[in-house]
Amino acid sequence: MSYEGKSLPFSEIPLVDFGRFLNGNDKDKVEIAEQIGSACRNVGFFYIKNHGISSDLISRVYEQARRFFSLPIEEKMLIYIGLTSLNRGYTPIYEEKLSLKGDLKEGFDCANELEENDVDRVERGAQLHGPNVWPKNLQGFKECVYDEYYLSVLKLAHRLLKSFALALNLPENYFESITQKPMGTLRLLYYPPQPPIIDPDQLGCGSHTDYECFTLLSQSNEKGLQVQNVLGEWIEAPPIDGTFVVNIGDMMARWTNGVFISTVHRVINTSGRERYSIPFFFGPDYFTKIECLKTCINEKNPPKYAPITAGDYLVSRFNDTYKYRQVEDTL
Numbered sequence: 452m453s454y455e456g457k458s459l460p461f462s463e464i465p466l467v468d469f470g471r472f473l474n475g476n477d478k479d480k481v482e483i484a485e486q487i488g489s490a491c492r493n494v495g496f497f498y499i500k501n502h503g504i505s506s507d508l509i510s511r512v513y514e515q516a517r518r519f520f521s522l523p524i525e526e527k528m529l530i531y532i533g534l535t536s537l538n539r540g541y542t543p544i545y546e547e548k549l550s551l552k553g554d555l556k557e558g559f560d561c562a563n564e565l566e567e568n569d570v571d572r573v574e575r576g577a578q579l580h581g582p583n584v585w586p587k588n589l590q591g592f593k594e595c596v597y598d599e600y601y602l603s604v605l606k607l608a609h610r611l612l613k614s615f616a617l618a619l620n621l622p623e624n625y626f627e628s629i630t631q632k633p634m635g636t637l638r639l640l641y642y643p644p645q646p647p648i649i650d651p652d653q654l655g656c657g658s659h660t661d662y663e664c665f666t667l668l669s670q671s672n673e674k675g676l677q678v679q680n681v682l683g684e685w686i687e688a689p690p691i692d693g694t695f696v697v698n699i700g701d702m703m704a705r706w707t708n709g710v711f712i713s714t715v716h717r718v719i720n721t722s723g724r725e726r727y728s729i730p731f732f733f734g735p736d737y738f739t740k741i742e743c744l745k746t747c748i749n750e751k752n753p754p755k756y757a758p759i760t761a762g763d764y765l766v767s768r769f770n771d772t773y774k775y776r777q778v779e780d781t782l
Protein backbone atom coordinates (compact mmCIF):
# COMPACT_ATOMS: atom_id res chain seq x y z
CA MET A 452 0.00 0.00 0.00
CA SER A 453 1.25 3.48 -0.74
CA TYR A 454 0.68 6.47 1.47
CA GLU A 455 1.81 9.16 -0.93
CA GLY A 456 -0.18 12.33 -0.49
CA LYS A 457 -0.62 15.21 -2.87
CA SER A 458 2.85 16.65 -2.56
CA LEU A 459 4.16 19.56 -4.58
CA PRO A 460 6.47 18.67 -7.48
CA PHE A 461 9.55 19.53 -5.40
CA SER A 462 12.91 19.77 -7.13
CA GLU A 463 15.13 19.79 -4.08
CA ILE A 464 15.12 18.53 -0.52
CA PRO A 465 14.81 21.27 2.12
CA LEU A 466 17.52 21.78 4.73
CA VAL A 467 16.50 22.61 8.30
CA ASP A 468 18.74 24.03 11.03
CA PHE A 469 17.72 21.68 13.85
CA GLY A 470 20.13 23.40 16.23
CA ARG A 471 17.58 26.22 16.41
CA PHE A 472 15.02 23.74 17.67
CA LEU A 473 17.39 22.21 20.19
CA ASN A 474 18.97 25.38 21.54
CA GLY A 475 16.84 28.30 20.36
CA ASN A 476 14.14 30.31 22.11
CA ASP A 477 10.40 29.57 21.84
CA LYS A 478 10.09 31.55 18.60
CA ASP A 479 12.96 29.59 17.01
CA LYS A 480 11.35 26.35 18.06
CA VAL A 481 8.01 27.23 16.53
CA GLU A 482 9.66 28.39 13.31
CA ILE A 483 11.68 25.21 12.94
CA ALA A 484 8.66 23.02 13.74
CA GLU A 485 6.81 24.90 10.98
CA GLN A 486 9.63 24.31 8.51
CA ILE A 487 9.66 20.63 9.44
CA GLY A 488 5.88 20.40 9.16
CA SER A 489 5.94 21.96 5.72
CA ALA A 490 8.67 19.53 4.56
CA CYS A 491 6.73 16.56 5.97
CA ARG A 492 3.52 17.62 4.24
CA ASN A 493 5.00 18.52 0.86
CA VAL A 494 8.18 16.52 0.34
CA GLY A 495 8.35 13.79 2.98
CA PHE A 496 12.12 14.36 3.13
CA PHE A 497 14.40 17.00 4.63
CA TYR A 498 17.99 17.39 5.78
CA ILE A 499 18.88 18.49 9.30
CA LYS A 500 22.11 20.20 10.32
CA ASN A 501 23.36 21.08 13.80
CA HIS A 502 21.78 17.92 15.17
CA GLY A 503 24.26 17.40 17.99
CA ILE A 504 25.90 14.12 16.87
CA SER A 505 29.63 14.56 16.40
CA SER A 506 31.31 13.96 13.06
CA ASP A 507 33.97 12.00 14.92
CA LEU A 508 31.42 9.47 16.17
CA ILE A 509 29.86 9.21 12.72
CA SER A 510 33.19 8.52 11.03
CA ARG A 511 34.01 5.89 13.64
CA VAL A 512 30.73 4.08 12.91
CA TYR A 513 31.59 4.06 9.20
CA GLU A 514 34.97 2.60 10.09
CA GLN A 515 33.16 -0.21 11.96
CA ALA A 516 30.86 -0.74 8.99
CA ARG A 517 33.89 -1.12 6.70
CA ARG A 518 35.46 -3.62 9.10
CA PHE A 519 32.27 -5.64 9.32
CA PHE A 520 31.50 -5.86 5.60
CA SER A 521 35.14 -6.76 4.84
CA LEU A 522 34.80 -9.95 6.90
CA PRO A 523 34.65 -13.22 4.94
CA ILE A 524 31.10 -14.13 3.95
CA GLU A 525 31.20 -17.31 6.10
CA GLU A 526 31.86 -15.19 9.16
CA LYS A 527 29.08 -12.73 8.35
CA MET A 528 26.69 -15.63 7.75
CA LEU A 529 27.24 -16.79 11.33
CA ILE A 530 24.90 -13.95 12.24
CA TYR A 531 22.60 -14.28 9.20
CA ILE A 532 19.38 -12.33 9.75
CA GLY A 533 17.31 -15.45 9.02
CA LEU A 534 18.70 -17.40 11.98
CA THR A 535 16.12 -15.78 14.27
CA SER A 536 12.85 -14.00 13.60
CA LEU A 537 13.95 -10.84 15.40
CA ASN A 538 15.16 -8.99 12.29
CA ARG A 539 18.71 -8.64 13.56
CA GLY A 540 22.05 -9.55 12.05
CA TYR A 541 23.52 -9.81 8.57
CA THR A 542 21.60 -9.48 5.30
CA PRO A 543 23.57 -10.80 2.32
CA ILE A 544 23.41 -9.34 -1.16
CA TYR A 545 20.14 -9.97 -3.09
CA GLU A 546 18.32 -11.02 0.10
CA GLU A 547 16.11 -7.97 0.36
CA LYS A 548 13.60 -7.74 -2.45
CA LEU A 549 12.91 -4.06 -2.99
CA SER A 550 14.28 -4.62 -6.52
CA LEU A 551 12.62 -7.46 -8.42
CA LYS A 552 15.82 -9.52 -8.59
CA GLY A 553 17.01 -8.57 -5.10
CA ASP A 554 18.93 -5.51 -3.92
CA LEU A 555 22.61 -4.96 -4.64
CA LYS A 556 23.46 -4.29 -1.04
CA GLU A 557 24.50 -5.96 2.20
CA GLY A 558 23.25 -4.94 5.62
CA PHE A 559 23.72 -5.35 9.33
CA ASP A 560 20.73 -4.67 11.57
CA CYS A 561 20.54 -4.09 15.27
CA ALA A 562 17.66 -2.78 17.34
CA ASN A 563 16.60 -2.11 20.91
CA GLU A 564 18.70 -4.51 23.03
CA LEU A 565 16.17 -6.51 25.03
CA GLU A 566 16.28 -9.71 27.05
CA GLU A 567 15.61 -13.08 25.47
CA ASN A 568 12.67 -13.37 27.85
CA ASP A 569 11.53 -9.77 27.45
CA VAL A 570 8.21 -9.43 29.24
CA ASP A 571 6.36 -7.97 26.23
CA ARG A 572 7.59 -10.84 24.12
CA VAL A 573 6.84 -13.61 26.56
CA GLU A 574 3.57 -12.35 27.97
CA ARG A 575 2.11 -10.34 25.10
CA GLY A 576 3.71 -11.77 21.95
CA ALA A 577 5.81 -8.79 20.82
CA GLN A 578 7.42 -10.60 17.90
CA LEU A 579 10.45 -8.41 17.28
CA HIS A 580 11.55 -7.95 20.88
CA GLY A 581 14.74 -9.68 21.96
CA PRO A 582 18.53 -9.53 21.97
CA ASN A 583 20.85 -8.36 19.18
CA VAL A 584 23.45 -10.53 17.52
CA TRP A 585 27.02 -9.27 17.18
CA PRO A 586 30.01 -10.38 15.11
CA LYS A 587 32.30 -12.43 17.36
CA ASN A 588 35.72 -11.23 16.35
CA LEU A 589 35.28 -7.49 15.91
CA GLN A 590 36.50 -5.90 19.08
CA GLY A 591 34.86 -2.57 19.84
CA PHE A 592 32.14 -3.02 17.20
CA LYS A 593 29.15 -3.28 19.51
CA GLU A 594 30.52 -0.55 21.79
CA CYS A 595 30.79 1.93 18.91
CA VAL A 596 27.72 0.89 16.91
CA TYR A 597 25.29 0.38 19.77
CA ASP A 598 26.55 1.90 23.01
CA GLU A 599 27.67 5.10 21.35
CA TYR A 600 25.95 5.60 18.01
CA TYR A 601 22.63 3.80 18.45
CA LEU A 602 21.94 5.50 21.75
CA SER A 603 22.88 8.94 20.36
CA VAL A 604 20.69 8.59 17.34
CA LEU A 605 17.82 7.33 19.51
CA LYS A 606 18.09 10.48 21.61
CA LEU A 607 18.00 12.60 18.47
CA ALA A 608 14.93 10.69 17.26
CA HIS A 609 13.11 11.56 20.49
CA ARG A 610 13.98 15.21 19.98
CA LEU A 611 12.76 15.14 16.40
CA LEU A 612 9.52 13.62 17.58
CA LYS A 613 8.90 16.73 19.68
CA SER A 614 9.20 18.87 16.58
CA PHE A 615 6.79 16.57 14.74
CA ALA A 616 4.31 16.85 17.61
CA LEU A 617 4.41 20.66 17.42
CA ALA A 618 4.13 20.53 13.63
CA LEU A 619 0.96 18.45 14.07
CA ASN A 620 -0.57 20.89 16.59
CA LEU A 621 -0.08 18.42 19.39
CA PRO A 622 1.59 19.03 22.76
CA GLU A 623 5.39 18.76 22.44
CA ASN A 624 5.49 15.62 24.60
CA TYR A 625 2.57 13.92 22.93
CA PHE A 626 4.58 10.92 21.71
CA GLU A 627 6.73 10.52 24.82
CA SER A 628 4.69 7.98 26.78
CA ILE A 629 4.35 5.73 23.70
CA THR A 630 8.04 5.73 22.77
CA GLN A 631 9.45 4.26 25.96
CA LYS A 632 10.52 0.94 24.42
CA PRO A 633 10.68 1.45 20.66
CA MET A 634 12.18 -1.16 18.32
CA GLY A 635 14.37 1.49 16.63
CA THR A 636 16.29 -0.43 13.99
CA LEU A 637 19.76 0.73 13.01
CA ARG A 638 21.16 -0.60 9.74
CA LEU A 639 24.67 -0.45 8.42
CA LEU A 640 24.43 -0.70 4.64
CA TYR A 641 27.09 -1.47 2.07
CA TYR A 642 26.51 -0.96 -1.66
CA PRO A 643 29.14 -2.42 -3.97
CA PRO A 644 29.87 -0.36 -7.07
CA GLN A 645 27.01 -0.95 -9.52
CA PRO A 646 27.89 -2.12 -13.06
CA PRO A 647 27.75 0.81 -15.55
CA ILE A 648 24.71 -0.62 -17.34
CA ILE A 649 21.90 -0.43 -14.82
CA ASP A 650 19.44 -3.31 -14.70
CA PRO A 651 16.22 -1.62 -13.52
CA ASP A 652 15.28 -4.83 -11.71
CA GLN A 653 18.49 -4.84 -9.74
CA LEU A 654 19.18 -1.55 -7.99
CA GLY A 655 21.21 -0.87 -4.87
CA CYS A 656 17.90 -0.43 -3.15
CA GLY A 657 14.72 -0.69 -5.23
CA SER A 658 11.95 1.93 -5.13
CA HIS A 659 10.20 1.82 -1.79
CA THR A 660 8.76 3.80 1.07
CA ASP A 661 10.01 3.20 4.61
CA TYR A 662 7.89 1.29 7.09
CA GLU A 663 8.27 3.00 10.43
CA CYS A 664 7.37 6.53 11.51
CA PHE A 665 10.52 8.20 10.30
CA THR A 666 14.07 7.46 9.24
CA LEU A 667 17.22 9.28 10.23
CA LEU A 668 19.75 8.55 7.53
CA SER A 669 23.47 9.19 7.46
CA GLN A 670 25.12 8.84 4.06
CA SER A 671 28.83 8.35 3.45
CA ASN A 672 30.38 10.64 0.88
CA GLU A 673 29.01 8.77 -2.14
CA LYS A 674 25.75 9.88 -3.68
CA GLY A 675 23.10 7.42 -4.84
CA LEU A 676 19.89 8.23 -2.99
CA GLN A 677 17.06 9.51 -5.20
CA VAL A 678 13.60 10.70 -4.15
CA GLN A 679 10.58 10.70 -6.44
CA ASN A 680 8.31 13.73 -6.76
CA VAL A 681 4.67 13.66 -7.88
CA LEU A 682 5.68 14.16 -11.52
CA GLY A 683 7.60 10.90 -11.30
CA GLU A 684 10.96 12.72 -11.52
CA TRP A 685 13.85 11.36 -9.51
CA ILE A 686 15.44 14.11 -7.42
CA GLU A 687 18.92 13.44 -6.07
CA ALA A 688 19.46 13.63 -2.32
CA PRO A 689 23.26 13.70 -2.21
CA PRO A 690 25.18 13.53 1.05
CA ILE A 691 25.71 16.97 2.60
CA ASP A 692 28.47 17.21 5.16
CA GLY A 693 27.27 17.40 8.76
CA THR A 694 23.66 16.48 7.95
CA PHE A 695 21.22 13.65 8.30
CA VAL A 696 18.41 13.02 5.87
CA VAL A 697 15.08 12.64 7.67
CA ASN A 698 12.15 11.04 5.89
CA ILE A 699 8.63 10.12 6.84
CA GLY A 700 7.71 6.44 6.77
CA ASP A 701 4.40 4.74 6.06
CA MET A 702 3.40 4.30 9.69
CA MET A 703 3.56 8.07 10.25
CA ALA A 704 1.72 8.76 6.98
CA ARG A 705 -0.99 6.42 8.22
CA TRP A 706 -1.01 7.90 11.70
CA THR A 707 -1.34 11.43 10.31
CA ASN A 708 -4.13 10.36 7.96
CA GLY A 709 -1.94 11.17 4.95
CA VAL A 710 -1.08 14.70 6.17
CA PHE A 711 2.61 13.78 6.40
CA ILE A 712 3.71 11.96 3.29
CA SER A 713 5.85 8.91 2.86
CA THR A 714 7.78 9.47 -0.34
CA VAL A 715 9.15 6.83 -2.70
CA HIS A 716 12.93 6.64 -2.92
CA ARG A 717 15.66 4.32 -4.19
CA VAL A 718 19.43 3.97 -4.31
CA ILE A 719 21.54 3.53 -7.40
CA ASN A 720 25.22 3.54 -6.62
CA THR A 721 26.64 4.88 -9.86
CA SER A 722 29.69 6.38 -8.17
CA GLY A 723 31.92 3.53 -9.32
CA ARG A 724 32.98 3.21 -5.68
CA GLU A 725 31.73 1.44 -2.58
CA ARG A 726 28.93 3.30 -0.86
CA TYR A 727 27.95 3.05 2.80
CA SER A 728 24.93 4.47 4.54
CA ILE A 729 23.40 4.16 8.00
CA PRO A 730 19.64 4.52 8.34
CA PHE A 731 17.88 4.44 11.71
CA PHE A 732 14.19 3.57 11.54
CA PHE A 733 12.10 4.85 14.39
CA GLY A 734 8.54 4.20 15.49
CA PRO A 735 6.52 3.93 18.71
CA ASP A 736 6.30 1.06 21.20
CA TYR A 737 5.12 -2.29 19.85
CA PHE A 738 1.57 -2.18 21.20
CA THR A 739 0.84 1.43 20.30
CA LYS A 740 -2.42 1.79 18.43
CA ILE A 741 -1.82 3.68 15.19
CA GLU A 742 -5.11 5.45 14.73
CA CYS A 743 -5.51 8.64 12.67
CA LEU A 744 -4.55 11.57 14.93
CA LYS A 745 -7.41 13.88 15.87
CA THR A 746 -5.54 16.94 14.58
CA CYS A 747 -5.27 15.32 11.16
CA ILE A 748 -8.97 14.65 10.72
CA ASN A 749 -11.54 17.12 9.43
CA GLU A 750 -14.53 17.20 7.11
CA LYS A 751 -12.37 17.28 4.01
CA ASN A 752 -10.02 14.64 5.35
CA PRO A 753 -12.02 11.96 7.18
CA PRO A 754 -10.04 9.00 8.61
CA LYS A 755 -8.63 6.97 5.72
CA TYR A 756 -6.99 4.10 7.58
CA ALA A 757 -8.22 1.54 10.07
CA PRO A 758 -6.37 1.45 13.39
CA ILE A 759 -3.51 -1.05 13.58
CA THR A 760 -0.96 -2.04 16.22
CA ALA A 761 2.49 -0.61 15.42
CA GLY A 762 4.26 -3.97 15.90
CA ASP A 763 1.80 -5.94 13.78
CA TYR A 764 2.17 -3.41 11.02
CA LEU A 765 5.96 -3.58 11.07
CA VAL A 766 6.02 -7.38 11.10
CA SER A 767 3.73 -7.50 8.08
CA ARG A 768 6.03 -5.14 6.17
CA PHE A 769 9.14 -7.17 7.04
CA ASN A 770 7.36 -10.35 5.94
CA ASP A 771 6.77 -8.79 2.54
CA THR A 772 10.38 -7.85 1.83
CA TYR A 773 12.72 -10.42 3.34
CA LYS A 774 13.36 -13.72 1.63
CA TYR A 775 14.11 -15.40 4.95
CA ARG A 776 10.73 -14.45 6.38
CA GLN A 777 8.90 -15.65 3.28
CA VAL A 778 10.52 -19.07 3.56
CA GLU A 779 9.43 -19.16 7.19
CA ASP A 780 5.87 -18.30 6.24
CA THR A 781 5.54 -21.25 3.90
CA LEU A 782 6.88 -23.83 6.38
Ligand SMILES: O=C(O)CCC(=O)C(=O)O
Pocket residue numbers: 638640656661668670675676716717718727728729730
Ligand atom coordinates in the same frame (compact mmCIF):
# COMPACT_ATOMS: atom_id res chain seq x y z
O1 LIG B 1 21.21 4.05 1.48
C1 LIG B 1 20.47 5.02 1.49
O2 LIG B 1 20.90 6.17 1.29
C2 LIG B 1 18.99 4.86 1.73
C3 LIG B 1 18.58 3.51 2.18
C4 LIG B 1 17.11 3.36 2.35
O3 LIG B 1 16.32 4.04 1.75
C5 LIG B 1 16.59 2.36 3.30
O4 LIG B 1 17.37 1.54 3.80
O5 LIG B 1 15.38 2.37 3.56
Ligand SMILES: [Fe+2]
Pocket residue numbers: 659660661666716
Ligand atom coordinates in the same frame (compact mmCIF):
# COMPACT_ATOMS: atom_id res chain seq x y z
FE1 LIG C 1 14.35 3.84 2.61
